[in-house]
Amino acid sequence: QVQLQESGPGLVKPSETLSLTCTVSGDSVTGQSWVWIRQPPGMGLEWIGFLSYTGVTNYNSSLKSRVTMSLDTSKNHFTLKLSSVTAADTAVYFCARRLGSYSAIFDYWGQGALVTVSS
Amino acid sequence: QSVLTQPPSASGTPGQRVTISCSGSSSNIKNNYVNWYQQFPGTAPKLLIQSNNQRPSGVPDRFSGSKSGTSASLAISGLRSEDEADYYCATWDDSVSGPVFGGGTKLTVL
Secondary structure, three states: OOOEEOOOOOOOOOOOOEEEEEEEEEEOOOOOOOEEEEEEEOOOOOEEEEEEOOOEEEOOOHHHHHEEEEEEEOOOEEEEEEOOOHHHHHHEEEEEEEOOOOOOOEOOOOOOEEEEEEE | OOOOEOOOOEEEEOOEEEEEEEOOOOOHHHHEEEEEEEEOOOOEEEEEEOOEEEEEOOOOEEEEEEOOOEOOOEEEEEOOHHHHHHEEEEEEEEEOOOEEEEEEEEEEEE
């Protein structure tokens, strides 16, 4: 059974960096592609970026200048960093496993982590 | 403004068949597989339909997907109260080189 769990601060100050970790169990991060998706309160889903097992990343162009994703194979987790946050970055952040190439198939999801940007 | 267009709401009575549309373009739906997600309040989305019309293990056959040209549809037959949720379509977009989502449709079972 594949499981993902997000962790990180639930409150971040404006202009600071949001950092989240997604810990994977039941699968190896070296064998798949992984993604971060966010959902502002009461709104729809937005893709942030994905990270392949080879370490290759692809970020949403609207966030690209502020996003960094990385893989830690020793801990079987991957991370998200979003810099210079504003209130518009307040959202529930989900990590998920992505199947295939050129796909939007996300078969396993974490429960989500609410991150609020506020001073 | 989402890349894929869905109606914000849909409704039906128990036992009815309802459909939810998802409209895109030649850079996304036309040349790529469409997937559907079901989301209950406070929970993560769940993969409901993948690759246009494939149901992952455990998804009832009341749910079905189809695609034609630049549009796709999710159909739910034998509507049940527990189907009340938000539904999102998603596909790959060649222009942005990444996945794109619809704005979501809130399904109400009357």
